[in-house]
Ligand SMILES: Nc1ncnc2c1ncn2[C@@H]1O[C@H](COP(=O)(O)OP(=O)(O)O)[C@@H](O)[C@H]1O
């Protein structure tokens with residue numbers, strides 16, 4: 001099965017950084033740690049930013065906590081997963097120029113639309129390319145200093161190893177990458193360069209591309225000092241959080257569909273060929289095993305439930321459990337209350353400027369349990385809308401493995417099973433992205449004894465599903481089908497452009 005020794009997997013998410021230590025021989029997760037953070041507050045509407053130092057500090061805290069329980073000398077590899085698409089702008093000395101614009105930043109919608117026209121295909125808002133153009137247009141003094149473009153996990157790898165690299169999975173979320181050919185797309189790079197009136201080619205800003213079983217490097221002296229690790233520990237390529245999550249949930253072979261309820265909601269599966277959506281709604285990403293990862297991403301998932309929970313002061317794990325119990329007592333459909341969950345705008349459907357709406361309020365509707373359930377239902381119905389698109393593209397979604405923070409909620413698991421009309425199974429390790437990074441680290445280094453490209457074998461051996469599966473309940477499936485039709489009609493009605501017939 002796996003090799004010997006322990007690996008660390010780190011996942012730099014939007015709401016926090018999570019880490020774990022994996023015993024490669026037994027598959028046991030020995031210790032977990034996490035550190036949470038938020039977005040920078042007070043920015044212009046649509047802007048979603050974090051300073052990379054926030055990720056660095058959280059990663060330091062997480063690694064330090066992990067190493068309280070295990071001897072650093074036993075660590076044979078480390079792998080880093082990160083939120084996709086974030087634009088980390090670096091100057092010639094490798095210093096961060098300004099905070100990173102994140103995957104959920106919709107302030108660059110104009111630039112995304114302009115690039116879509118130039119590229120001749122839809123560039124979803126949130127992809128890195130539009131953020132680079134935004135910098136050139138809005139902060140020319142920062143753009144003039146731009147010497148390197150990294151993605152969040154690349155930047156943490158850089159802090160560990162002193163080397164800048166990118167790999168195909170995360171690179172396919174830049175909008176500057178041809179996932180079919182697994183290389184940067186020269187036409188897109190040229191078009192972006194022209195629009196930026198760039199003094200240098202955009203290609204020069206990008207680091208070398210490495211393969212999925214290559215090492216990003218080894219922990220260097222600075223990295224060792226920063227993180228308390230031993231110098232020389234191999235650092236695997238790492239990848240986007242969805243690519244790492246695919247490994248950590250066993251979606252390294254066809255037929256396993258994964259849904260993730262994190263800040264974003266995603267649904268993805270392994271494919272042996274690229275699956276290209278002509279409308280560009282389902283992303284044709286590369287995965288981190290040499291295959292592909294057709295992926296649906298919606299921008300509104302746990303951010304919406306968190307908004308309701310915190311608005312009513314249901315703090316901490318106890319508060320979450322209490323508001324969930326109250327939501328369980330509310331009937332399906334929330335007595336007519338519908339939550340259009342677009343607090344962050346939306347990528348699928350393509351409504352970057354949409355806002356959230358609460359519809360159908362009556363006296364008594366503004367109760368925490370009602371609104372929390374409405375948030376669970378609204379986010380799930382929205383995700384199901386995108387899943388229909390996946391099914392139409394020939395991706396069967398018959399059973400689902402559920403990961404991410406929201407997977408901890410039995411109520412959400414039931415709602416999703418009913419809304420998707422598919423059995424939903426949680427995994428023994430819900431932090432699938434951190435687990436996937438740790439598994440990849442076990443396959444990419446010389447000291448583990450595992451051959452490169454053994455990711456599928458190791459993932460299939462180590463990933464365990466939870467004992468119970470949540471089955472869809474036929475009556476609820478039928479009810480949610482009706483609610484889904486009404487939900488979509490309301491979304492189109494509420495978000496219709498001014499002057500259109502349904503406005
Ligand atoms: N039992 C639960 N019920 C509902 N939501 C939960 C539960 N446990 C965790 N979460 C949600 O999961 C979120 C974190 O999800 P995570 O996948 O770690 O996000 P990210 O990777 O985007 O930072 C929390 O903010 C919380 O809203």
Ligand SMILES: O=C(CO)[C@@H](O)[C@H](O)COP(=O)(O)O
Nearest residue numbers: 014083084103262263264297
């Ligand atoms: O943009 C995407 C995928 O295309 C998101 O899935 C990000 O990768 C953020 O992930 P989380 O922080 O929600 O895990």
